[in-house]
Amino acid sequence: MEPASLATDTHVHRSVYTDPAIFELEMARIFGRAWIYLAHDSEIERAGAYVTRHIGTTGVIVTRDRDGSARAIVNRCTHRGATLCAFDRGEAPHGHQCPYHGWLFAPDGSLKMVPNRQNYDGVLDLAEHGARPVRLEFYRGFLFGTLHDAAAPLAEFLGPMASSIDDLVDRSPTGRLTCIPHVLRHHYRGNWKMTFENLNDTIHPGFAHSASVVSAKAVADDIGGGQSLAPTVGMMLANGKPIRFFQDLDMMVAPPGHSYIGGHMGARYTPDTEDRYTQDLISFHGPEKAAAVLGTDRHLTLLYPSSTWHARYQTVRIVRPVRHDLTEVIGYVFRLEGAPEETFRNAIEYVNGANSAASPVISDDLELYERLLAGNRYEDRGWIPMLRGLREDREQGNGWTRTPSTSEAFIRNQFQAWRHYMAAA
Amino acid sequence: MEPASLATDTHVHRSVYTDPAIFELEMARIFGRAWIYLAHDSEIERAGAYVTRHIGTTGVIVTRDRDGSARAIVNRCTHRGATLCAFDRGEAPHGHQCPYHGWLFAPDGSLKMVPNRQNYDGVLDLAEHGARPVRLEFYRGFLFGTLHDAAAPLAEFLGPMASSIDDLVDRSPTGRLTCIPHVLRHHYRGNWKMTFENLNDTIHPGFAHSASVVSAKAVADDIGGGQSLAPTVGMMLANGKPIRFFQDLDMMVAPPGHSYIGGHMGARYTPDTEDRYTQDLISFHGPEKAAAVLGTDRHLTLLYPSSTWHARYQTVRIVRPVRHDLTEVIGYVFRLEGAPEETFRNAIEYVNGANSAASPVISDDLELYERLLAGNRYEDRGWIPMLRGLREDREQGNGWTRTPSTSEAFIRNQFQAWRHYMAAA
């Protein structure tokens, strides 16, 4: 069956979540073609510094080259195929040497040395045995890669959503960000798309997270007005906002599959800190831009199919498909160099609440992802409706659409991209 | 290969136990068409009371509706597919609400409410988005369901085997039975059919359970004649009966795939209890019927492909296929309202001995099911003979056959049904 036919403008077939063959195709056609967020400049500062990441189910190594440029290659030795790096991050000042027979690869994948050269005299051309390089592009310090050499430029892929990355970077009063090397990982036994269809869904919190709301309320009552709420307890409470609130909120969707919704969880600053931070921003950006930056309040931005961005709390998450029924979500938190310590504390609180498997909020979502897999395996009607807010679009821009945050427009937009990627053989 | 050709009148191909593709077909064609025992009236007494069960690999919810009727639906939300109920049993007086976005379904599956209705104005027809209903029929308080709307009536499916259910119900001196909510589950890494081909097999006990016989004998000798044997020790001992005994015993087989064998393990009653119970039965049924009921002594009845019935010990088991190589067996025990406590104590002893994974008898069988899977995966002749007792039929009735309990007639009869189910596309 032609895979693209499994999704229409308004419906998707449940097999896209349960069929391993579809997953294989997704790896080749979606993750093999899209731009995938890999790493931040600050993770590979010194020459030889590297991190390992994934593009779909393919491992890659991102390395800082001697000339200061970033390089990425598939994490596989071209001799017999062993993975070159076993660590998440490290230093390889002399290149990546295979643990099996010592073939040595430069950051860009070129094969520098094979031991006992005489064995290969006249039969092995090193130039033909480099590791597969990954095409790279930076956007403001964030490195994206693609296995598709003919992919359109990154800027085109990001489109209007680039502004969500600007939002993150511009919040630094020095323009500098540092990615914290400790990361927070969770996973679930369900399909990767479930996360993308959940994170901008503003109807589910009132139901899926109702227990968190109840318990947060109980604690709030218990401690009374005197004491202030712990941030994560506040996050639990936030899920109780009335639907009306989310209906008024905007959602922006743009091809291919991207979206964000208006913010609604501004972090508190103690006044004095706020003033100082504002001053610093003004002196760095000038008054107008600073005002614009402080005025921006976006909640999660989703860059389909593999990353989610939260500028206000300096958190980026990578959604990593492992199997059709197993997905990992990796949370990275950034320090805005020069910003008040309070900013970073808020960011840490956020990433813990938003990405720890032990977060009361996340554990609800993880449970649901697994119930979605179970239910979609049952013998039942095949088609899933994506109709919510179908007629509620508010504004049509050049390459983007504005609609209520309660709409499933972002899911329809994702499957439009999905169809497009999956169609071309 | 045409699946039906994998079974003949006398042989079956070992791939029917080892091939996942065959299992998929079985779920669609056998469990998707047969009548499957779901639950007993007493499990869903009050309106809103529900239990979750399976039809093949599809989860279903059985609920008591306000109007007193029983309803069943596939346990899947028609929005994005989450399972509606996570519990085995519970109360849903207001219907089944999906944990994800709060869609609310009535017991019969009709979609009652979707939150923030305005998102769906003019685009979603609730009437078209009900959960899939399961067709139901009761037989004397026992609820059966089928996913096949065109299936013949339940009575036709049960045929002469309905009398085994009568046997269970008629043993109650009040006509009432109560299903105990605590259930006993075991599983094995093997194919579901292995259980059906084992439970009416009277040749295997003398070999498969020989160790239990030896040990029970040792204990019996040890305690001497003075003390009476514990019931489970008696059950262990019973496996040592001479084959002659089983050869004389009758087996009844009837389409589609059903069978039972004559009883051989009557439970002891202390005389006085027996008298009182007999009196009660007579006053409830009248003398002839009471005599008939007490005269009946059937061992296990198998309702192919999913339940086994033991009237004498008020035990019903559900055989649940999970994967081609994983099967769960769930034991339910019933209280005969008004019968002596002794009856229930015997029933508890029986279900423990017959369905606990820790039962010395069951653990032998579980081991064998797994050895059957292992052996049938080996490179060897493809066909399994079902020849035992091929020429020993004793009587041919209208829709049933009587044969020695040592015969494999019940297996041949099962595969006749199997072929029939699997043939039709």
Place this chain on the structure above:
Amino acid sequence: MEPASLATDTHVHRSVYTDPAIFELEMARIFGRAWIYLAHDSEIERAGAYVTRHIGTTGVIVTRDRDGSARAIVNRCTHRGATLCAFDRGEAPHGHQCPYHGWLFAPDGSLKMVPNRQNYDGVLDLAEHGARPVRLEFYRGFLFGTLHDAAAPLAEFLGPMASSIDDLVDRSPTGRLTCIPHVLRHHYRGNWKMTFENLNDTIHPGFAHSASVVSAKAVADDIGGGQSLAPTVGMMLANGKPIRFFQDLDMMVAPPGHSYIGGHMGARYTPDTEDRYTQDLISFHGPEKAAAVLGTDRHLTLLYPSSTWHARYQTVRIVRPVRHDLTEVIGYVFRLEGAPEETFRNAIEYVNGANSAASPVISDDLELYERLLAGNRYEDRGWIPMLRGLREDREQGNGWTRTPSTSEAFIRNQFQAWRHYMAAA
């Protein structure tokens, strides 16, 4: 795709390590046709003694028959398919009785008895229901079996490699060997061929085992020259030999897929022991033969696709494919009857170092096998080069080739056999 086309003279496609369908074919066409080492004479001494082994993924039972001959059958009952023996080894003086219904099979598979015979009168021909026999041949006390009745004789399969078995047997000053019943098993999540492509690979030790070399050196320095090195520490150190050493060493390859490399790890003898042993060999073999035996110094011999032989340390290993991504390696150690105790102590030290999952050396290799599986699953170039030493062959004999031990000739030779086996339908 035609499987044979996945390997050329110089390249192999990575899917041969990652594709379950290829593995299925390998079981049928390679392990279903080759001669597989099963057991040693001394493991089944008395009549009725048996051991269970595998041919590919099929379990077999090897039994000593009453007439003194060895017999092997598939470990599967021809009734319903249960495995007949659950143990690794044991005594079945009366034949193999199935645990399920007691069918009794003779060592050669003939069906001797079915209980309650009358059930089968006129319908079951015992002669037609024997267990599948495995064709057997001995070479100097070592028993090989094949499921391919038309396979060429064992001698032809062994070819010049038979001399490695001679090497093992001839080291016994009495001609007698005893296989120790305790065996050492390890496994890895990777393809079975990885082991065969590793064990005669002399380039990898300097890289893969570098950590062992470093640590062994550290200990050696620590204890100083005074104390002698523990054998396993010596084995760790041996991986540090210069490549030059291995380049000078010879490798012999012969069809179908076999190879060995020159020895390089002669075990130490205390002089007096050495003298006594030499005397015994001379009196058993005569001076020339004894000199020849003692002069032979071969490292591992690989009998493709399932066993490896180390005469010098009386160790035989069986490589058992379980799944395309799971492999077990089973180590057997032999006692040379009449040889000094020191010989056996060396053998024990060797098998521990060479086959324990806890061996510092083996754990490196196991890690690499799993990294090879991971890397070869990545989206990357498809073909793996087997070019090392392509032009370095030293001598072409009648049915064998001599080449440097650093060459990948043994891998090319393995895939030549692989192609040959896989081609024929």
Place this chain on the structure above:
Amino acid sequence: MHPLERLVHREARLLDARDYPAWIDLFTPDCHYWVPVSPDMTTALDGPSHFNDDRQLMQARTHRLLNPRAFGAEPPPRTAHIVSGVEIVSENPEDAVALSTQIMLEWRRRTGFEDDQRLFGGQVQHRFRRVSDEWRIAVKRIDLLNAESSMNAILAPF
């Protein structure tokens, strides 16, 4: 160490040693060895049980465990009992009660790989009674964490 705590450890050691006769001797003649399918069960007549043994059945099943023809027990299973947090919750001259948290690592020979091990755990309640001046186990109740779960063959007593 409290003598009753020592007795709890002693019982675990005897089970791991498969010295079943000595194990059974730790119990009273009218003892009850019970593993219910739910922590909510208060008596063995509230529903089915994984184990609901009197002394006779304890004897029969352990005698069988040492029989090489006991399929599912080829060879006999091995166990390692870990005992933690023993607490004597009541102690009288004639009877006493102890709670403990225990896990049992079990090995049964299946495929021969590492997953032949299973882990069981939960809360154990021992009810002791003094018999001819010695403490004996009158009731042992094990509430497995996964009491309601579907179990594969269980051979070794917890």
Place this chain on the structure above:
Amino acid sequence: MHPLERLVHREARLLDARDYPAWIDLFTPDCHYWVPVSPDMTTALDGPSHFNDDRQLMQARTHRLLNPRAFGAEPPPRTAHIVSGVEIVSENPEDAVALSTQIMLEWRRRTGFEDDQRLFGGQVQHRFRRVSDEWRIAVKRIDLLNAESSMNAILAPF
């Protein structure tokens, strides 16, 4: 048994009993319950954490655990804590520190088969402080063996 060792066992028992209010009462008002993502982290600002709770969050999450609508906690998870090698590494009049090795067997109802259990383990550090003449837990830090691993939903506190 040392009173602080008894306290460590008492805490484990209360967690297994899901008596969360009593559990929280063992802690100081300004307590810190911490499960970092790496043993190398020295403060909760060195990076993210699995748990980084003050008393309020401990209350909120445990209150939720007993709510039947808490998806992922249907029914509430069960645990069995095994405590080994308790070592009082420092003890002063006002504060003390104990190390222990603990494993926690956890059961959550998923598919209903035996693999619904998970095992966590590692080193636990308790920092105690005397509050109104009683020992309370000021800091509990759990360094899981697999701290850096990708976790599925974790409901029950360690």
Place this chain on the structure above:
Amino acid sequence: MHPLERLVHREARLLDARDYPAWIDLFTPDCHYWVPVSPDMTTALDGPSHFNDDRQLMQARTHRLLNPRAFGAEPPPRTAHIVSGVEIVSENPEDAVALSTQIMLEWRRRTGFEDDQRLFGGQVQHRFRRVSDEWRIAVKRIDLLNAESSMNAILAPF
């Protein structure tokens, strides 16, 4: 606590801390660290062994464990030893024997998911000898429940 029981706990703690030099110092110069492939083996020459170490090999393998180029030990494995039921079965002025039941939870970085943990367990026998007035471990024998099983790479000593 009996000094020998304390020593057994101390050894476990040092292993979990990967303080291998201090661990080896607990042993006698002529020590034997042994993990046989069967409980039936009475000497290390009855057949092969998983571990059959003298002090030298203990040093070599633990030195290697801390080497980042030790494939299969990237990063070094982590363990949590749980010790239960320590029993001093013989004690003389110059030597002593202790039995204990132990399980070891092990973590090695593989795929990064929860199944990177393995569990080993069984009975441990310590043979002690007095060396210059101090108790040292002369023999440590670990009988794993699954001694005969096929093992994947084992890096950390039990």
